[in-house]
Amino acid sequence: MDNFVVELKDICKKFELEHMQTDALKNINLQIKKGEYLSISGPSGCGKSTLLSILGMLDAPSSGEYLLNGKNVAELSDTEGARVRNKEIGFIFQSFNLIDEINVFDNIALPLSYRDNKPSNAEIKQKVEECIELVGLSSRLLHYPKQLSGGQQQRVSIARALVTNPSILLVDEATGNLDSKSGDAVMEVFSNLNQQGTTICAVTHDTRYMDHASRQLKLLDGVFWQNEEIRQAI
């Protein structure tokens, strides 16, 4: 039996607005193996971010089944869901989503503070230092987000996503707000992480970085398409 981190079965997501209904995702089936680097691309509005929100348990599907490490997430309560999200998922957002009021160290340590068994201060310090070293920003630990460049902020958000040692990293247009140099540096970090065994599912519409992934999927109007199918459809 394959060791899947993620299994999506017939996932649909509908948005209802007054008397109108929009299907954002239509019968999505997806399996992500441990250690895999999956890239999902597609034009704006195709449902990429919605899919990533469902994968990250930030949103629930309208129908279908989502198994994370074999566990059906629909059966989890809010609190259990938060615990699983904290432990199993590392989310990297396009807009970094760092908290401006706290420094880099505290931003990276934040997920650890939500653990049921909160690590000791020494353990937190050690983990934060390990993660910040992975992204090459050890000298910026006491800086505040606004004192960093966009690329540096994204690397901090990667460190924050890694600090809980999650089963999967979900990456949403990580380079979308960065210049090409910073984008390259960030993608380099993901490649290295994947080589060290981290499972990654990245959403992007930047074709330059799709090749970093071991598998590439295209999303169009809420459905996965193979390149062949797209060509035939056109």
Added chain:
Amino acid sequence: MNMKQTFFALQKKLGFSASFVLTMGVTIGVFLAVAVLYYVTLLQPLSYQKQTNLFVLESKIQGHPRAPKVSMYPYPVVTDIYKHQTHLDSVAIVTYGDDILFSLPSKPTVNLAFATPEYFQLLDVEYELGTGLSSENTLESSTPEAVISYQLWQDKFNSNPDILGEKVMLDSVSYTIIGVTSEDFIEPQLYEVGLKTDVFLPWPFNSVPERARNSWSNFAPNLFVLSYKSNDSPVSFIESQLTSQVNERWKQEVIGRKSFEGMSLKMELKPLKDVVIGDGRDIYFVMLLGGIGLLLIASTNVLNLLISRLSEQSRSLAIRAALGANKWHLVKHLYSEVFTLMFASLVVSLLVASLLFSVIRGEMQLVFPRAQEVSVNGFTILIASLTAFILSILLTLLPSLSINYKKLKSVVQGSGKGSGIQVSAKARKFALIFEVFIASVISIFSIMYLWSALAVINAPTHFKIDDVTQVQLTYSSGDGITEEEFTSVIEQIQGELLSMAEVESVSNSSSPFNGFSGRSVTKVVNDERFTVRSKYIDDEYFTIIDQQLSAGRTFSATEVKEGALVAVINESFSESFGGPNSAINSLISMRDEQYQIVGVVKDIHLPKVEGQEFRIYRPAPEKNSNFIVQLKPGMTLEPQSILNLIDRVNPRFTLYKMTELKSLYNQATFFEIVTVVISTLLLVVILFLCAVGLYGVISYGVNLRSVEIGTKLAIGSSRLKMKLAIVKENSIHFAIGFLSSALIIGYLIWKQHITEFVVSVFISSFVVSSAALLAVVVCASYLPINNLLRKNILQIIKGE
């Protein structure tokens, strides 16, 4: 909870933090002050070990429709109880007075208590130095010894450690100081709120005149019987036994005197605590209610602030939720801020309470009987901490209800609508009605108290209080003075006073505020009996105070000089004779002497005297040491010039007190003046807080509805219509909140005591409160919608 992060975040939001801390700090401080005052006055045991067994034996006159409701004793009844009663385990008798302490160069006026030695034992008085009055003192003989208060020892004797054995000279008697009470001794204020005794002297040295000491018919309100009763004797049994014992003797003494036929004395044992507190329990309850109301309104306002703060933090909270924070984590995050701010508020509240306590102890000790016991102590800190803790929990949990956790998670990805933090329309309506309700209750009560107090303050006295000064002299020391010499000195002083450039005229009488004593009077024609307030005056009295004559005439100088048996009565008393004109030439009997009524004067109104008392004025047969002096317009009288004048006439006399009648009036209405200040402040603060709170809630609601409002404007609605709609909508909430509060207060008043005055005060309070609050609601509704409508329609729809 990371306090460092919390501090940093709050530091960046100084406006928010300061608003929170000031609002909660000040209101918790005010609440603390009234709550502690309520507790200390009404609930806290007195500071005496035997306090539950200490009673004041009161004497109430029965069998007379106009008998005073307060306890009054004839002097011999008090001493008789002290000597002969056997039903109480221990009894002390005490009376009060004041005099000049001649042995000190500054000659200060000191308050005196004349007590039997048991007084000190019953109250477990401890001493800084020395002891209490020795138990060898009896009613018949006593050594002239004195116990002075800690305060007097500090202020006037510079805490002299060798004070014992020193002499103090009071009323020509030299007393040896044998003790100084401890700093912690709190004297029960039996006679007058705020009156603190400076010198305790043995009972036999009291200032009751010899004639009154032997009079069984002369009732005085300043004689007290303090007693200790063991737990096994029922109060009712002792009361009935003492009533029989006292009446048996008293009736023997007044037998055959028509004035006292059918009258008896009822002995009542009243717990010492009840006597100390007095009758003003309602005011503490209303003040506590005001404090709670303030706290509720302030908390609602802070709740609004916190919800706004939460909305502002929605992104940060969404990130935390995305990183695995559950709802409890988010609540904890909010709590860390609320807790930190509440802790700062706690510190501010203790400072505010401490300030208010010092005002209560200093400026309001004449109003609150146990004022000197309020302070910031362990109990106060406990109450403050508990209040702050409970509020911090509520102020965390209530805003956290506005967090839509499911929505919040999706906010971070931008797929969700709104902020994930929103207060429901129902909750907003409830907040509006609640604020109006609380503000209405407090404002109606405040205005009712304000009106009632103003009615007392502004009630016409029907005599002149401006430009009239009361001058009281005292005879200082020496080998005694003959009546002739005394009369001569008083006449000389009166003459000297009259010759002063500032003085218009002088009367050798006491002011209308004092000098009256209770007397029993019989109408000669039909033996009808009356209790009246009687006063000796001279021929200048009515002219100086401008008390108008209704019928007949006043006294001539000759009548005063000869002590003629004529009387002037007031209008109320004259009604018993069929009116002012019918009363003229009627005869009344008093102390076996018959007086002819020669005049009727208008009633005077003294503050706090309910209804009209029957008054009788008689020509003073002897000179006395009291003057009322009418000054020329715009003139003032300096005490030093009076002192010099007296010194010139006779150095053995000195000035005892000099007080303007206006000041006496203000002293008499001090409670009402304080009530006016407190209720006005409360009203202003409550209206302000209500306005801020309503503005916050309405503003929030208007902003949430910006799309709806913008759309309506876009399809043709006018701006004026939108404004009117919002004002109308909130006026309905105002009506619900206000009417429900008015109904509850109306019901409470109806249950208590309904009089024409109370109804008129309630109605006027209702009208004024509704007008004030409606104005607040209209402004709080108009301003947010007006601000929104200043933008163009597109901006409104986009919520920019």
